[in-house]
Amino acid sequence: MFMQFIKDFWTISCKELMSIMKTQIDGLSEEEASRRIQQQERSGKKNADWYEDVFLFLRQYQNPLVLILIFASLLSFLLKEYTGGVIVLVILFITGFLSFIQESNAGRVIKKLQTMTASKACVIRSGKEKEILISEVVPGDIVLIRAGDLIPADGILCEANDLHVNEAILTGESFPTEKTTETSLPGTPMVQAKNAVFKGTSVVNGTAIMLAIHTGDFTELGKIISMLRKAPDETAFEKGVKRFGMFLMRVTVLIALAILILNVLFNKPIIDSILFALALSVGMTPELLPAVLTVTLSAGARKMASKKVIVKKLNAVQNLGEIDVLCSDKTGTLTEGAVKLHSAVDSNGEQSDKVLQYAYLNAFFESGFPNPIDEAIRNVKSISVGQFQKIDEIPYDFIRKKLSILVTDGKRNILITKGAVNSILSCCDSFELNGECMPIQQRLDQFYYQFNSFSRLGFRTIAVCYKNIDLHATVRKEDENGMIFLGFITFYDPPKEGIADIIQRLKQDGISLKIISGDHPFVVKYIADQIGIHQQEILIGSDLMKMTEEALQHQVNRVNLFAEIEPIQKERIIRALQKNNHVVGFLGDGINDANALRTADVGISVDRAVDVAKDAANIILLEKDMRVIRDGVIEGRKTFMNTQKYIFVVTSANFGNMISMAFSSLALPFLPLLPQQILLNNLLSDILSLAIGTDAVDHETLISPKRWDIHYIQRFMIVFGIQSSVFDFFTFAVLLFIFHTSAYYFRVGWFTEGLLTQVFTLLIIRTHRPIWKSKPDKYLLATAMGVSLIVLLLPYLPVRHYFQLSPLSLPMLMCMLFIVLLYILTAEITKKWAMSRI
Known part of the structure; x- marks a missing residue:
């Protein structure tokens, strides 16, 4: 009975609703609450988890080029080309499955981290107050709410004391709505129901006792979310990655299409030409980019969690690495947070x-x-x-x-x-x-x-x-x-021990600290002097109120101390900094910090903050300490650098391969690589790429904020791509004019040289230092050695026939290894030049 949907429940008195919901003011019994929780779980989406897994697995194959390749493989079966078709499908399945496993594991890590900072509600069960997760609130629960709480369910007010609720999430109106216990008249619309509160809205001030009526998808917010299922906004980094990926994909498709047409015109086998062009397209597009991003970011989130920084949204990891301004109140962050009563004096200044x-x-x-x-x-x-x-x-x-x-x-x-x-x-x-x-x-x-x-x-x-x-x-x-x-x-709240050193380190890391406080200017100045921020100029809220946006933009770059600031002014300060091209982090834990947390590029709150602040934040600190924030910033920069490594490797290698494939397929009377060889190359390089997420990062690359620079990556891609193609052409010349190889051994030679070159390209590009002076992560090193070993041993294994690989002669193998060594030395010189000139 309690799970029924009660339409316009705000037109029914609290007493009647209690009778309908079979509850009382002392709350549900523990036994009845447990029964209702189980029934609520059964009535929810029981198949949500496996449905999400299936959808995630299918998403690995949503690349149109992959779908076309699957179709072409099926076509090869009709033409009785069974071996090639099976190999292509198996490699595609393995690649997709690896990507699915990595993304699925990453998703589970994030869900686990999010439960650590989940919002809670205070309910009455068996006559006693009890704090539970919002997800455990059931219809019929008696809920105590106060300023700073998120409303955990749609419900009716039984008692209310000066209650004001922000319902902007439902109505778009940011001005708080006053709530009372007076029963609404029949026909009153939801937005005008003064005696009802709704899930997801937040208490601005006052206290109340409410009876929960609807939970989960039955709430007004749940119905809106079910209809929209809106994806979160993309960050600048995500937009840049997506834009660059689409650019690379368009170039690849055009080149592959040109290669297909020319191969057909040169009377090469049509099916082989189609499979070659499609395999080339799949091999050249960064289809693993979403998985690598997810894996890299989740690895960063795990490391940050070990340092008491919980990430609610994955994109906040990379954003944290980009911030160059951190705005914070002083209490508990710069000070001990243990406020102590110093004195109580009367109007004459004497103890009273x-x-x-x-x-x-x-x-x-x-x-x-x-x-x-x-x-x-x-x-x-x-x-x-x-x-x-x-x-x-x-x-x-x-x-x-x-x-x-x-x-x-x-x-x-x-x-x-x-x-x-x-x-x-x-x-x-x-x-x-x-x-x-x-x-x-x-x-x-x-x-x-x-x-x-x-x-x-x-x-x-x-x-x-x-x-x-x-x-x-x-x-x-x-x-x-x-x-x-x-x-x-x-x-009195004394400064934290060692806080001056932490602020100095943040400054060395390229992050300036701005104190935004509601306290008196003299208090802010006193604390600032104590922690090493020696600045005479303080911007006061009353002065800020009179400023134009242009004047404020000028001031925020110069001033680091803000006093007697109103809640809405925090947003103005953050927006002014953002207009000055700063990436802003904001640390807040109060009711009046919610809007500023949402406005900042990275909203940071603490585990003990009010629910509305934690809900608005991207990152939750388990300890309110600047050391923890700095650790999080460094982990964010490491994650950014590892993501960038993948971008550098895949773009430079792919661009080089596109050039090599385009020219060789036209100049040679045979296909330079078979479709299954291209896809095997792609699979092995994907395995290698997935190991980047946990790689070590050189200390000197972490000393400044990181920004996405698509033009730098494009220039880097062109330089290393052309160098890669030069060595490919050199390999072609050696194979054709020195060893006079057949088409079969030409492919084996280039397959060997090409994959080994890719392995060392990653090891070279992953660091600004010479390759021998920067130690990679053990997992990455083991993966690189494993892939290299597979390349060298595969021609000797029983499966070699499926890929048309056979052992090279010893002189030819040694020559391929010499070319790889020559590439390593040249790439090191190119890297040093490129990173100082581009």
Whole structure:
């Protein structure tokens, strides 16, 4: 019964819905919840996993050239050319299967990493609060929500206290919507249902108790996702790789088509010519690029996870390697994050137990999102609250910048408010001194002077005020006026040990740090001086608000310290940096950081952040530490470099082979390589390429941010491609004019020389150093040795007949090896010239 879809549930009262859902305000029992979870799993997409695997496997063959080659192979069966057809199909299957296994394993790694940072919900089960994964919420659950939470299901509000929800993901309206418990009238559309909340939306401020009605694909968000199934936006790197791959494929198809037509005109066998042209096309296109990218990025993600950096989206790995600006708040990243209460002083600047008591009552009874300020106040163990009871609460929000609690001691009701100094002073019309109240205007300047003095010493400062009110049970924001200023609470959060060295290393790595804080400019300046950022100029939020976009673009390049910044201004700062051609990383963990996290090229949050921040981030840190971020940046650059190695190798080798094949197929009276030989060459080089993902990277290539440069790769491809073709033509001349080989042994000789050359091309291009001064990864080295061994031994194995390979004479083999050695020496010289000139 509980799994039924209830249309327009917001027009039904919470009490009626509880009856329908067979639940109560104390929540489901553990046994009933377990039964519903099992039923929910059974009603979901049971075949999702195997369906995804089948789709992934078939995707390996979506290249139109591969499909045409399969068709041509089947055609060869009709013409009774069984051997060639079988070999082609077997090699295509092995290549696709290897690619499928690598991508499938990589996908499982990412899913496992994502579960480590999955968002959670607080539910009531068997009368007790319990934190569970959002995916474990079932219809009928009673869910407690507060500021910073993601709504885990579509549901009805049973209780709500100053609740505002951001529903932009459903409605496109970014301004928060106020929610109440009043049942909507029949016919009320979903977007106007004030008593309903929906999965995927986020709580901006307030608290509430909701009854979960729909989960999973039955939610409004689930229905939208099911209809759209929209792929994530491509990054600049992905677009560049795709664009270059398509360019190479177009060139390959044109050349292959020209070769096919000319071979037919020269009266060469039509079927052989078709298979040759198609095999050449498959061999020349970088069809393994998606798999190599996935494998390389997932290998990087695994390494980053071992260093406490969890990647939610694979493309964030390469993006992290590109960042040259890191924007961060100071609390917990640059400082210890263990905020400690330093002092509680009255309006005269003297230690005050009353100020501390009222601040403690406010912090003790508040029910909003966890924060270090309230935690520091609650750590004071000597204050008793036994005689006080909470009556009502006005939750904190980032507009008012304060939080109010209405308490009673049985004799009177007291509204206690604490928050930002400016916000508190603006709602007070008097101050208390020695038990007497006086007009605040008499000492307002002195209070601001006192506040600035604390800030200059690096103390984070909030203010406390109160007022006695009539005996009524609720308060509203309008009641926060005419209050009595009581005093200040100061906190100290010292800089992290060794943080100055880490910031210096980031600078050496080409990353500039910008502190974006909501704190007072003096506090930001004090901390910056402590950690080695010595800059006099600070951009304040009120000044930033007055700037044009052009003026801000100019300022953000010069200024590294930003103080009293509003949430929306963080986005402006990031966009201004991006317009200046910077790749920006942003570290944030608060409710007000979500939009900035989405705007940044790399959004970074922490495992202890509010759900809305973790949901917006691409990367989650298991430890809020700059060392962890730097480790992640280095791993991102390693991943980028290994991806680039594959691009360099496949493009230069393929371009060279295209030139060689084009000329040799026209100049020779026979095909230079048979289709099965081309595909075997392709398979072995693919196996070699897959090993690049875990390769070691030279230290000197990691000291600066990495960017995708398609023009550099094209120039590199042309230089090494032409060099490869020169050695191919030299090999042809040796085979034809010195050894006077037949077509059969010509193919064996070129097959041997060509594949060995490809092996050493990878080993040469993988490093900026000479090949003998840079040690490759053990797996890559073993794979390179294995492929080389296969090339040399294959002509002696029983399967050689299927590929028309036979042993070369010893003089011919030694000559091929000498050409390979000569290629290594020449390629080293070319590499040194190319990397300094191109």
